[in-house]
Amino acid sequence: MEKKTILVVDDELKIRILLKDFLEREGFSVIESQDGKHALETFRCRGKSIDLILLDVMLPEYDGWTVCREIRKISEVPIIMLSARSEDFDEVHGFEIGADDYVKKPVKPTVLIARINAFFRRIDKVKAESRVIAFDGLEIDDSSHTVKVDNEEIVLSPKEYTLLLILVENKGKVISREQLLNLVWGYDYYGGLRTVDTHINRLRIKLGKKGDSITTIRGFGYRFEG
Amino acid sequence: MEKKTILVVDDELKIRILLKDFLEREGFSVIESQDGKHALETFRCRGKSIDLILLDVMLPEYDGWTVCREIRKISEVPIIMLSARSEDFDEVHGFEIGADDYVKKPVKPTVLIARINAFFRRIDKVKAESRVIAFDGLEIDDSSHTVKVDNEEIVLSPKEYTLLLILVENKGKVISREQLLNLVWGYDYYGGLRTVDTHINRLRIKLGKKGDSITTIRGFGYRFEG
DNA sequence: TTTTAATATGACAATTATATCATACTCATA
DNA sequence: TATGAGTATGATATAATTGTCATATTAAAA
Numbered sequence: 001m002e003k004k005t006i007l008v009v010d011d012e013l014k015i016r017i018l019l020k021d022f023l024e025r026e027g028f029s030v031i032e033s034q035d036g037k038h039a040l041e042t043f044r045c046r047g048k049s050i051d052l053i054l055l056d057v058m059l060p061e062y063d064g065w066t067v068c069r070e071i072r073k074i075s076e077v078p079i080i081m082l083s084a085r086s087e088d089f090d091e092v093h094g095f096e097i098g099a100d101d102y103v104k105k106p107v108k109p110t111v112l113i114a115r116i117n118a119f120f121r122r123i124d125k126v127k128a129e130s131r132v133i134a135f136d137g138l139e140i141d142d143s144s145h146t147v148k149v150d151n152e153e154i155v156l157s158p159k160e161y162t163l164l165l166i167l168v169e170n171k172g173k174v175i176s177r178e179q180l181l182n183l184v185w186g187y188d189y190y191g192g193l194r195t196v197d198t199h200i201n202r203l204r205i206k207l208g209k210k211g212d213s214i215t216t217i218r219g220f221g222y223r224f225e226g
Numbered sequence: 227m228e229k230k231t232i233l234v235v236d237d238e239l240k241i242r243i244l245l246k247d248f249l250e251r252e253g254f255s256v257i258e259s260q261d262g263k264h265a266l267e268t269f270r271c272r273g274k275s276i277d278l279i280l281l282d283v284m285l286p287e288y289d290g291w292t293v294c295r296e297i298r299k300i301s302e303v304p305i306i307m308l309s310a311r312s313e314d315f316d317e318v319h320g321f322e323i324g325a326d327d328y329v330k331k332p333v334k335p336t337v338l339i340a341r342i343n344a345f346f347r348r349i350d351k352v353k354a355e356s357r358v359i360a361f362d363g364l365e366i367d368d369s370s371h372t373v374k375v376d377n378e379e380i381v382l383s384p385k386e387y388t389l390l391l392i393l394v395e396n397k398g399k400v401i402s403r404e405q406l407l408n409l410v411w412g413y414d415y416y417g418g419l420r421t422v423d424t425h426i427n428r429l430r431i432k433l434g435k436k437g438d439s440i441t442t443i444r445g446f447g448y449r450f451e452g
Numbered sequence: 453t454t455t456t457a458a459t460a461t462g463a464c465a466a467t468t469a470t471a472t473c474a475t476a477c478t479c480a481t482a
Numbered sequence: 483t484a485t486g487a488g489t490a491t492g493a494t495a496t497a498a499t500t501g502t503c504a505t506a507t508t509a510a511a512a
Contacts, residue, residue, distance in 0.1 A: 078348070088334050095340035100348055101327075108314050114321035115328075122326050125302055126349050157488055174371040195490055197470060217371050218469065218498070219384030383499055384469095420459090421501055427460060428500095444458065444509065453512100460507065467500070477490075482483100 004120065005029045005049055009039040009067065010056040011081060015107070018053065020107040024115075029154070036062025039225045043143055047075055048186070050073065052116065055099075056196045057083040057090070065097060072098035074187040084148055133168055135226060138210055140168060158202045159184060171226035196222075230346065231255045231275055235265040235293065236282040236308070241333070248335040252343075262288025266296055273301055278342065281325075283309040283316070283450060291323060298324040304345065310334055359394055364436055366394060375436045385410060385449065386429045393440060397452035400443045420447075 008019050013034075021031045031050070036059045043050060053071070055062035068079055081094045084105040094102040096183050098174035101119065103112060139148040147163060156164065159225040162184045167175065175183075177193040185191065200222060204211030210219050213225045232254050233243050239260075246256045250410045252385040257276070259265035263283045269276065279297070283290035294305055305343030307320045310331040320328040326344065329338060359366045373380050373390065382390065388410045393401065403422040407415055426448060 088337050091337050095344040101346055111317050112426040115319040118321040118326055122304070135512090159489070173369045187401050191490065193318065194470090194492080198472085198490080201473095202470065216470070220371055223370060356461085364510070417501065418503095420503085423459060424501075427462095430460095442459070455512075456510085458507105461505085463502105463504090465500100465502085467498105469496105469498075471494100471496075473492105475491085475493100478488085480485105480487090481495080481499080482485075 003027060004051040005031060007031045007033060007039065007042060007050050007053045007118075009033040009036070009064070011035060011059055012056075015056075018109060018170065019107070019112075020060060023116075026113050028116075034061045036067045038066070039067050043075070043077075044188070047077065049086060049184070050077055052078045052080065052119075053141045054112075055079055055081050057081055057094075066095070068094070068099055068220065069097050074182070078123070080112075080115070080119075085128055136213075138168070138213075140165060149208055152172060153209075154206050156203070158201055160206065163199055163203055164207075167222065168226070171224040174221045174223045179221070184214035186218040229253060229255045230277040231257060232342075233257045233265065233268060233276050233279045233284065234261060235259040235262070235279065235290075237261060237285055238282075241282075241372050244335060245338075247334070248339060249342075256344075262293045263285045264289070265293050269297055269301070269303075273303065277304055278345075279303060279305045279307055280338075282413060283307060291319070294320070294325055295323050298426075302429075304349070306338075306341070362439075364394070364439075366391060367373050375434055378442040380432050380434075382429070382432060385425055386432065387431055389425055390433075393448065394452070397450040400446050400449045402447035405447070 003045065004027075006023055008023070008030055009032075010016050010019070011034050016032050016034070020032060023030050031042065031046070033042050038057070039053075039059075040062065043053070055064045055067060059067070062070075062086060064081055064083070068081065070107045071077065078100045079098065080101040080103060080189045081099045082103050082105055083090060083094070085105050091104075100220055103115065133142070134142040137150045139151075140146075142165070147156055147161065147164065165182065166180065177196045180196050181189055181191070181193070185195075193225070200214060200216075204214055207213075215223045215225055217223055230253075231276075234242055234249070234256055235258075236245070237260050242258050242260070243427075246258060249256050256343055257268065257272070261269050264287070265281070266288065269279070274399065278307075280288050281293060285293070286298075290307060290309070291426075297303065298303065304326045305324065306327040306329060307325045308329050309316060309320070309329055312330050317328045317330075327341060331342065359368075363376045365377075368391070371387070373382055373387065375421050389406065392406065392409045401409075403419045406422050407417070407419070411417065412421045426440060426442075430440055433439070441449045441451055443449055
């Protein structure tokens with residue numbers, strides 16, 4: 001497995017150095033940011049390659065809460081908040097706005113690294129799980145990337161496959177074209193919404209009669225019936 | 227989504243009751259165990275249906291470390307360890323033997339629940355429970371964007387749907403045509419007020435007998451009875 | 453009851469959303 | 483470099499939605 005990249009956001013140079021040092025010794029690659037604004041810019045620019053964010057709460061130029069909320073609007077990247085504030089209220093708040101963990105300062109590097117490793121161990125496991133979705137004659141095997149309709153394998157392009165997966169994972173729910181662009185194409189894609197239509201169209205054709213399961217919700221998006 | 231089941235392992239009855247109470251209020255289903263041996267037996271017997279284990283470290287009949295290690299030999303079920311021991315060494319050890327989180331006692335239920343929710347949010351693919359408004363034979367599911375009258379689905383156009391949603395969200399209150407134009411059409415819309423009448427009309431027809439629930443308040447606007 | 457104003461309704465045209473098609477571009481591979 | 487699969491985009495066709503108006507109906511007031 002390739003190196004994981006961690007973005008460390010803290011205004012104190014001493015802490016950044018301490019963490020960078022420990023993390024790199026553990027085999028992680030580290031990017032640093034000294035304030036909220038810079039962190040957001042960094043993430044917008046290289047978000048795709050960042051596997052985890054260590055985010056201090058007390059920051060100049062947008063505090064940690066703001067940074068967390070802004071990032072959550074565009075990404076589900078794991079975020080661990082670091083905070084000197086030890087109130088329960090703050091901790092709960094951190095989780096509510098989308099953080100994955102909340103660690104109280106002073107941070108002990110050994111403990112933090114144990115947490116990070118445990119976290120990656122868990123999400124890698126979830127990712128690696130061979131997931132098979134099957135119902136009503138439709139079968140999607142995520143580990144082999146194969147799709148079958150009535151036991152007949154059909155070949156989908158990458159975009160078509162991901163599109164189908166997202167729709168089926170959220171079956172019964174309407175997903176807007178904007179959401180689909182985010183989820184399938186990535187939050188940093190700025191193409192036209194019509195592109196989604198075209199791909200839906202091709203997907204429907206390839207799915208044959210199962211294509212009817214993709215319902216158009218005029219004005220709102222698409223929904224997979226299930 | 228179906229209820230998640232949590233196995234709470236703690237020898238103190240008081241804590242078990244406290245946690246069970248809180249967790250059930252949050253929509254989890256709870257199983258209890260008062261010692262390590264019993265916890266292992268319980269898990270071996272119904273492990274398949276357990277989604278998370280809250281495991282105290284200080285236990286009679288096999289301590290928490292042992293239970294965690296034994297479970298890890300046969301399962302990857304998420305484990306959150308609870309411990310009165312606050313040494314960093316213990317925390318690191320907990321992660322090393324396969325725990326997913328380590329929470330120091332005394333446990334604050336609100337914090338623990340925030341952690342548990344964040345954890346499930348991360349590892350679950352599907353999230354976000356759907357918001358459903360239902361009463362008197364009318365059902366509006368906003369996530370799937372479906373409207374049912376007496377369990378019969380009816381298809382509404384975007385404007386009709388939004389109009390209905392606004393009316394129902396404010397049921398019992400009169401909403402003026404101006405307000406409806408603002409809420410449904412947007413504040414920057416400058417069409418005629420009569421347009422609302424037409425849409426109300428079309429909505430009433432599609433709702434069938436439920437259409438009678440939209441009352442005209444002469445001179446003021448409309449009101450959804452409920 | 454008559455009058456008046458407000459609202460309901462139906463028809464139509466205008467607008468908008470979506471599906472579909474044709475084409476050009478991109479990128480990996482032979 | 484040529485090929486082909488995959489993709490993005492714009493043009494056009496099709497279909498649904500919407501806004502407006504004329505007219506009918508209704509409710510309140512005189």
